[in-house]
Amino acid sequence: MYRFITLLWMAFGVANAHQMSPTYPVLEDSYLEGISVTKVKVFNKREDVKYYEIGVFDKDFKPIPFVAQYKLRGIAFNEYAIFDIYLNNKYSKDATYICSESMLTDIESTGLNSKICSKIKK
């Protein structure tokens, strides 16, 4: 006797996409001394995801301190957001990846947690 009362669900949406560019962002000197800056663009085509988190990591995916206006930012469906990422120069040589990760908050969201990492151009 199978318990079909159970709602069995590992849900994926249909044609939902998460996109991030560029592949190799470049760190440039900012107007602040000792601080480098770069931009990444995240496009949200996932109807089930409303928030994305940005992170900077070294080659072993350990977190690196950075500053951005938003580390966790809401991006509406079919819209994009540009993140300005500021890094202290003493960390910039270790900084390797800039990643954006979908934040799944709704229990009924699709079962895909997507994460895209761009590699900082040295």
Add this chain to the structure above:
Amino acid sequence: MIKELALIGVVGIVSFGGSKSAFALDVPITAQVTGSCIISTETQGTYGQPYAYKLSTAASDGGQQPVTRVDVTLANAYKVKFTAPDSFSSAPQLNDVVTFTGDTEVQAVSDATNMADYETDKVEVNDYVDEYGLTATGSTWFKHSSVANNGGDRAFPSGTYTSYVTAECIAL
């Protein structure tokens, strides 16, 4: 006097140059190629319950395998890593340990010549993590399987069960 001569000489040179030779100017054309990786969900996955203690995405078990599509616009620039579920993200109270198994396979490609070996070249990092090097531009479809067995072969309690596959597209 000397200054005047020098001035005339300069003017003469300019005139001669303007009437006889053709100026050539190199106009650079630059472009900045930026690639991108797009992760899309193609097919919704569902668990089937062939037995009271087992949840499975296999079609033969009444489930449906989820399908993810990864598009890359720059060759040899990305690898993609899939992590199959190893726990429920939400479930009713479970008194037993649930054992998960999962796998990822290439379902379809858009370039026969350059993508046909993605599956054979796959790196299985561990029981749950599979890694693919995306060496060609285009689209690749991946299908995921997941099986959950309740400990002691005891039936799963009624309720909603949700689990996630993590797809990571990492620049090389």
Add this chain to the structure above:
Amino acid sequence: MDNILPEYNGLAVNGVYYSYTPQKVKEDDFKVTVQNINTNGGYVFREVDDWSGKSGGVEIRKVLGFEYLPREIWGDGSIQTEGTGTIQNANVVYSYRYEDKCKTPLDDPTCAGYSDAVLELIPEQAELDIYNALEDENLEKEESKAEYEEEEKKEQKKEDKEEDLEYALAINEEVLEFGNAAAQNQLLAAMNLSVQIGNYYNKTIDGGTYEEKVVLQDSELPDNGQSMLFNLGSDYRHKELVDSQYNRGE
């Protein structure tokens, strides 16, 4: 392609999607060619998938885009294989658009066959009676001036008679109306007489008389000696108030 692409007006193809799964051994050479002949010569498209040295069992999906090529140039399409191997679940889909403004010739004046379609709609014309003023018998009569004037006089007399008659009828109608009014008044008076209004004036109601139930026995009501103070007090206050009006300003 006649049995593939429908016969719509202005149909043009802008994309082709195909998919199949090759079945082969990795070491074998195997090529698959998907193509469409161009009726003007050559091919509209020709895609070669080289599976030589590659593993089979993995489906391929391709999308090809075009710039709205008209139906007429699309010849027969085919999937050809070369080498050792087979394909399964082959699927080719054409994306097209067509002009739906000329689904029928009558949809738009610019559609082919519009004029003929309109003519078909018009029913056979019935015989028309065309008036020819020159054949009017009334105009054939030529009257002299005298005859015309005499005719006029007759017409005038006729009109006069009609007017007299109308006048007489009008008076009679008025008289009738008057008479009718008088008759109506008489009728109304008769109706009024017949109405027993007097009953409303002379109506009596049986009610009887109502006797007093509560009768107070005569007795003396002594004065309240204590109220004297109150009365004197209130009288004094009243006098003050009245005087205050005249003592204002003092």
